[in-house]
Amino acid sequence: MTTFDPYAPSRDTTEGKVFSVTGGDWDALVQEIGATKEERVVVNMGPQHPSTHGVLRLVLELEGETITEVRCGIGYLHTGIEKNMEYRSWTQGTTFVTRMDYLSPLHNETAYCLAVEKLLGITNDVPERATVIRVMMMELNRISSHMVALGTGALELGAMGPMFFAFRDRETVLEIFEMITGLRMNMAYIRPGGVAQDLPEGALTKIRDGVKLMRKNFKDNATLLIGNSIWMKRTQGIGYLDLAGCTTLGITGPVLRATGMPWDLRKLQPYCGYENYNFDVVTADTCDVYGRFLIRMNELEQSLRIIEQCVDKLEKLEGAPVMVADKKIAWPAQLALGGDGLGNSLDHIRQIMGTSMESLIHHFKLVTEGFHVPAGQAYAAIESPRGELGASVVSDGGTKPYRVHFRDPSFNNLQGTPAMSEGGMVADIVGAVASIDPVMGGVDR
Amino acid sequence: MTSGMFGAQGTGDTSGYGGLVRQASNFGSSERPYGSYFDEVADDLERAYPDFSDAIERVVVDRGELTLHVKREKLVEVAMILRDKLKFEMCMGVSGVHYPDQTGREMHAVYPLLSMSKNQRIRLEVSVPDADAHIPSVVEVWAGNNWHERETYDMFGIIFDGHPGLTRILMPDDWEGHPQRKDYSLGGIAVEYKGATTPPPSERRSYK
Structure with a gap:
């Protein structure tokens, strides 16, 4: 030089x-x-x-x-959600957690709400209709999340077609979300005690049609990829991680199930009444990217099965409450969709403004101050599309969380990258990372 | 003391119960029988680990969950026994909690454990003084706790001794302070909208 x-x-x-x-x-x-x-x-x-x-x-x-x-x-998407939650009420917390793993917002909300309900001691008081809606929404969300995993995973390996099909089918789910919650993502729909509002008219018909359509459409990606020799060469034997590796690294979800271990919290530690649904735990025994891909493909059908059972149940539960009966916890107003968007229903406004001073005080206290949650700590774990999503929630007895920590499966599973990729080819790390399906919003929180 | 929204002073407690300050309570030990499979876990651990009464400070059963409060010197020993003898193969990470009011044990580290073979869950909790916030690392027991311990160090400043590379993970490397400690302000700026100014969340009137 x-x-x-x-x-x-x-x-x-x-x-x-x-x-x-x-x-x-x-x-x-x-x-x-x-x-x-x-x-x-x-x-x-x-x-x-x-x-x-x-x-x-x-x-x-x-x-x-x-x-x-x-x-x-990692850390490029760190937004300090956990810290921020300590300055908002328990109900406002759902608005924060839903933004963590942005591909499975409803799972984040459910994990958080289950932990808060455990602290409140109202786990068994959540109405059945609310629980069934939660399950249905989570399974729809599992489909939309797996669709992104499959579509972007294939795109990253150079296959563009699957992405188009996957995002077309994801759109079906997002339209249902939009109809029910008003939003396509970050809905804050599941709240401590139940869900924000009941299903709108025609929702069940739309879901039935959507399920029919998706069942037909899912075949497109299956025909395109399963058995495709280029796809097999890029995925088979790639990103190998066996059961011992998964266990010591704390890895759960499709990566663990691809080792042949049928570990699914929905079956083994049921929450939200999952024990009342018929579905199979999908496994593979190849420990590689292809196995994880097959698991996600086959879980789509299992989710559709659960959704159909939910719709049947919801038809029988028409008109049942979707929030706990305890008025000291339940949001005071039924929300309604007006010309200017989602808000408190006009009937409710008429009552609190015109007829009952006590209702107004009650509404004001609950909305601004929130409810008290007895002191203690709770851990609630659910099976998110990526594995065990755990919410550790601590209360000091106040109206705001004392500490909320999310054990995000993406954060944990990303630790498997070196074990999966070292010693392999540089081109294969893309497939290995895609098969973990990390969502950086959840990793960094 | 900062002046909050509408001139609120002090704690900003406008709930009508002025002066009512709550603290995260320090639960006492639970009495046997613990219920569920918790007695079995406690018995098995006592049998497999002769130092049980010395190492486990308290056993708390609350809301259907078992928490073993472990002395930090014994954490790795207890973890090894739990993994190998009691089949808690997985540790679902570690979560820090800062209790500034618990003098001498301000920093807590909470480890949720999972046994896949027995389908059981328990929790370990270690508490240490803020002035000496050192906890032995359990990465050699559960390798998956590597990043979780880094996160807890990053956010709370708890130092996990024996960790293979304890560096910040979410915050930038040159960041000062540990953001999720209670003495670390949330920060933020006041926002003006239509002539009215809303202070940042940490300075607003708040309820206890």
């Missing part, structure tokens, strides 16, 4: 010569690197990279095309 080149500099460190590629003359750089004996290259991948499944940063150490070491860099 005679002159300093700002575009392809190299410098000597205690570990030897280090090259950093920032642009400039490629030939000159290659010539300089060729002069050294070392073939180890450190490559930074992400956080803004189309194949890292979000703002995930991977630092890869390569020898030729073989990965010798992987380090994950």
Whole structure:
């Protein structure tokens, strides 16, 4: 080195010569690197990279095309949700948690609400209709989440067709969400004690039609990918992680089920009445990306089965309450959709403003102050599309959470990346990460 | 003391019960029988671990959940026994909690454990003084706790001794302070809308 080149500099460190590629003359750089004996290259991948499944940063150490070491860099989407919740009421908490893992908002809300209900001691008082709606919404959400996993996973491996089909089918679910909650994501629909509002007219018909349509449509992606020789070559035997690896790394969800372990909290530690539904736990025994892909494909049908059973149940429960009877916890107003959007129903406004001072006081206290939750701590775990989603909630007896911690499955499962990818080819890390299906909003919270 | 919304002072408690300050309570030990499978877990642990009475400070059963309060010196030993003898193969992470009012044990670390073979859950809790916030790492017992301990260090400043690389994970490397401690302000700025100013959440009038 005679002159300093700002575009392809190299410098000597205690570990030897280090090259950093920032642009400039490629030939000159290659010539300089060729002069050294070392073939180890450190490559930074992400956080803004189309194949890292979000703002995930991977630092890869390569020898030729073989990965010798992987380090994950996360935190680019950290928003301090857990801290913020300590300054809002218990009900407002749902608005925050729903934004964590943004592909499964309803699972986040349910995990949080189950923990709050455990603290309140009202787990068994939540009306059946509310519970069935929760299950139905969660299973719809599982479908929309798996659709993103499949679609983007395939896209990251270079297959564009599956993405179109997946997002077309996801749209069916999002339209149902929009009809029921008013929003396509981040709904804050599931609240401590029940759900925000009852199903609108025609919702069940729309869901029945949607299920029929999806069952037909799901075949498109299945025909496109299952048995496709290019897809098999990119996924079979890739990202291997066996049961022992999953156990010690605390990995749950499709990655664990791909080792042949039928571990599904919906079956084994049922919540929200999952023991009353007929469905199968889908497993694979290949421990690889292909197995995880098959599990997600087959779980779609199981979710459709559960949704159909929910619709049958809901038809029988027409008109039943969707919030706990305790007026000191239940949101005072039934929400209604007006010309200017979702808000308190006009009947309720008429009552509190015109007829009952006590109702007005009650409404004001509950909405501004919120309800008190007895002191203590609770942990509620549910099976989210990505594995065990746990909510650790601590109350000091006040109207705001003292501490909320989410054990997000993406955060935990991402630790499996080095075990899955080291020793493999650099192109395969994309498939391995996609098969974990990390959602960075949940990882970083 | 900051002046909050509508000139609220002090705690900003406008609930009509002025001066009522609640604290996260420090539960006493639960009495046997604990109910559910908790007696079995406690018995098995006592049998497998001779130091039980010394290592386990309190056993709390609350809301259908079993919590073993473990002395920090004994944490790794107890964890090993729980994993190998009692089949708690998985640790679902660690969550820090900061109780500034519990003098001498301000920092808590809570470990939810899961046994897949027995389909059981329990919880370990370790509490240490803020001035000496060191807890032995359980990464050698459950490798999956690596990132969880880094997060708890990042957010609470608890130092997990023996961790293979205890660095910040969510906040930038050069960040100062540990954001989820109770003495760390939420921050934020006042927002003006149609002539009225709303203070940031941590300075608003609030209820206890």
